[in-house]
Amino acid sequence: AENLRLAVEGGDAGMGHRLTTLALRNIGADACTVTGYPSVSLLDDEGKLLTSVRAVQAPGNYFAQGRAPTPVEIRPQQAAWFDLAWTVIPHEDKGETTCPSAKTVRVTAPGATTAIALPLAFTPCGGQVEVSPLRPVLDGSAQPASVAAN
Known part of the structure; x- marks a missing residue:
């Protein structure tokens, strides 16, 4: 897993929800x-852990049906994908008037010990981001990971 690199591969937005698709590419x-x-x-703008936001495992989100975790083989120069999903509307009923500002996402692949950091500025509300399981395709209509990447 030390030969993996992290990159943004897409996203979506709607009704106060946001989604970013990230790729773990095998180099x-x-x-x-x-x-x-x-x-x-x-991490915040000082590189400190943003303790007010926790990552929760979620097989599905506002934009996609649930997916069960399955083994994904990542061949050289290919990738596995996962989504980060969050809301951008403060939860005022819980006293949240502004949302914390994240500047970096730090990811550790399952079974790995080394984290990969990627600059990614966003403001998740409600104290959590949802993390999907890794999958072998970018989205439901994309090519499988076994096809050579650009």
């Missing part, structure tokens, strides 16, 4: 297999 010479949910933490 090594050998295939690796990952299963399940990546560990995700958010």
